[in-house]
Amino acid sequence: MSLWSFVLRRFGRGILTIWFAVTVTFLLLRLLPGDPALAVASPNMTDEAREALLTQYGLNQPLIVQYGLYLWQLVQGNLGVSFTQSIPVLDVLMQRLPWTLLLTGTALVFTVLVGVPLGVLAAARRGTGWDRLVQIVGVTGQSLFVPSVGVLLLFTFGLTLGWFPIGGAYTNGTYGGEWYLSVIQHLVLPATSLVLIQLGSYVLTMRSTLIDALGEDYTTLAHANGMPPRRVLWKHALRNALLPTTTLIGLQLGFLVGGAVLTETVFAYPGIGRGIFEAVTQLDFPVLQGAFLMLALTVVVINMLTDLVYGLLDPRVKTS
Numbered sequence: 001m002s003l004w005s006f007v008l009r010r011f012g013r014g015i016l017t018i019w020f021a022v023t024v025t026f027l028l029l030r031l032l033p034g035d036p037a038l039a040v041a042s043p044n045m046t047d048e049a050r051e052a053l054l055t056q057y058g059l060n061q062p063l064i065v066q067y068g069l070y071l072w073q074l075v076q077g078n079l080g081v082s083f084t085q086s087i088p089v090l091d092v093l094m095q096r097l098p099w100t101l102l103l104t105g106t107a108l109v110f111t112v113l114v115g116v117p118l119g120v121l122a123a124a125r126r127g128t129g130w131d132r133l134v135q136i137v138g139v140t141g142q143s144l145f146v147p148s149v150g151v152l153l154l155f156t157f158g159l160t161l162g163w164f165p166i167g168g169a170y171t172n173g174t175y176g177g178e179w180y181l182s183v184i185q186h187l188v189l190p191a192t193s194l195v196l197i198q199l200g201s202y203v204l205t206m207r208s209t210l211i212d213a214l215g216e217d218y219t220t221l222a223h224a225n226g227m228p229p230r231r232v233l234w235k236h237a238l239r240n241a242l243l244p245t246t247t248l249i250g251l252q253l254g255f256l257v258g259g260a261v262l263t264e265t266v267f268a269y270p271g272i273g274r275g276i277f278e279a280v281t282q283l284d285f286p287v288l289q290g291a292f293l294m295l296a297l298t299v300v301v302i303n304m305l306t307d308l309v310y311g312l313l314d315p316r317v318k319t320s
Contacts, residue, residue, distance in 0.1 A: 007308065014300045021296035022074065022289075026067055029285050070289070079293070080286035089290035093272060097294070099169050100271035104260050106187060107194035108249070115199050116245065119206020123241075126211060134203060141200025146259045149193045150266035157189060164189050167268035190267040194259050198252055205248050210241040246306060253302045257295050 058069050079089035122134035158166035164185055171182040261273030272291050279287040
C-alpha cells in the first residue's frame with residue numbers, strides 16, 4: 001500500500017469517527033433529564049414570546065429535524081449560539097481552549113519526559129530493586145482515580161501547606177511577569193494530577209517493549225560484535241521500543257482529554273472541561289455539542305498523526 005493510500009484510509013476513518021461522535025453526542029444530550037427550553041425561555045414570558053424563542057433555537061422541531069439542522073450548521077462551520085450566554089459557541093470554546101491546551105500539553109510533555117526514562121531504567125536494571133520500585137510506581141499510577149488524586153493534591157499542597165493556589169488559572173490583578181508566574185503556579189497541581197494518572201502506562205509499556213527489544217537477534221549480534229551495552233541500549237533497542245510508545249501517546253490522549261474534564265472541574269480550571277461541566281448543569285446543548293465535537297476532532301487528528309508517524313518509522317505498517 002502506498003503512502004497516499006495509507007493517508008486517505010486514515011483520513012476516511014477519521015471522518016467516520018467524527019460523524020459517529022457527533023451523532024452519539026447529539027442523541028445522548030437529548031436523553032438528559034430536564035427541559036432545555038428552560039435555559040432559553042423565562043417563566044414570565046408570554047406563550048407567543050416563548051414559542052418564538054424556541055423556534056429561533058429550533059427546540060420545537062422534531063428530533064430528526066433538529067439533527068438535520070445541526071449537521072447542516074456544522075457543514076457551514078456554525079456551532080450554534082449558547083443558550084445561556086447568547087453568544088456564538090465558537091467564541092465560548094475559543095476562550096477556554098488555550099487553557100485546556102496548556103494543561104493537557106504540559107501534562108503530556110512531563111508524562112513522556114518522566115515515564116520513558118523510568119521505563120528505560122527499569123528495563124536496563126531488570127530484576128533489581130530499581131526495577132521493582134518502578135513497576136510499583138507504574139501499577140499504582142494505573143489504579144489511581146482522577147478526582148481522588150486532584151482532591152488529595154488540592155487538600156495537601158493547596159489547603160494544608162498552602163504552597164499552590166487552590167483554583168482558577170491565574171490570580172486576578174497580576175500583570176507582566178507576575179501574571180506568567182501566577183499561571184505556572186495555578187498549573188502545577190492540575191497538571192501533576194494528570195501526570196500521575198498517565199505515568200503508569202508509559203512506564204510499563206516502555207519497560208515491556210524495551211525488554212523485548214533487548215532480547216531480539218539484532219541486539220544479541222551487537223553485543224557479540226563487542227558494542228558497549230549502553231550503546232546497544234540507546235542506539236538500537238530504544239529506537240524500536242519507542243514505536244509502541246508513539247502509538248500509546250495517541251491512544252492515551254483520549255484518556256488525557258477525559259481526565260482533563262474531571263481535573264478542570266476539581267480545580268475550577270477555566271478550560272473546556274470546566275465549560276462542559278457548567279453546560280451540563282445549565283442544559284446548554286449547543287456548548288456541549290461544540291465542546292464534544294472539538295474534543296473528538298482533537299483526538300482523531302492526533303491519532304491520525306500518530307498513525308502517520310508510526311508508518312514513517314516502521315514502513316511495514318503501510319503494507320499491513
